[in-house]
Amino acid sequence: MTSQPVSVGVYSHQEIVREGIMSLLSRHPDKVAVVPTPTHPGDPDPDVVLYDVMALLDGDTGPLGYLVDMTASKVLAVGHDLRPDLVGTALTTGVDGFFSIGADEKELLAAVESAATGWRAGDPGENPTVGSSASAARANQLGGDLGLSEREVQVIALIARGRSNQQIAAELFVSINSVKSYIRTAYRKIGVQSRGAAVGWAIRHGFGSTD
Structure with missing residues (x-):
């Protein structure tokens, strides 16, 4: 990873998801510093924000749009296999990549590293940890919100x-x-x-x- 811990914010309406991801990240203080997610101008921008797509269930893309358009953070969507349409909505809104809520701890750290340091050569492909802009996985999710x-x-x-x-x-x-x-x-x-x-x-x- 980078020489300094990567600052990471976690955005989710579901406490169990938010606290679960934060707990996993907090186990690696040498690599990750968990910080608040910015919600207003003037809030510090983390290096990476992990955004739970279930927050899009009500159709409100405003908070995600703010993170994508108004912060310097790399934004990764945390996808749910049963709702690929929400991942599609997040990608259309402009997130930098995505990974599954089913990712293990190693894959979670790899996703954060990829976002913070630039997409690794190994990311693009059929099943990348992070669906970067060059990946086949990202293309397969696009349009999911429209069926x-x-x-x-x-x-x-x-x-x-x-x-x-x-x-x-x-x-x-x-x-x-x-x-x-x-x-x-x-x-x-x-x-x-x-x-x-x-x-x-x-x-x-x-x-x-x-x-």
């Missing part, structure tokens, strides 16, 4: 990269008719009616337009 299936996410991502229907079919090993079906259902879910609008939506929501 996009994994296949629909793949199709939208490929459209954003300029692939034709034929190229998408070849890359995903599906038929052209299947691609058209995925496109129709995905367009309906994201509220667009054209390929150009789909590309614009994808870029605005973090899919990117290049490989």
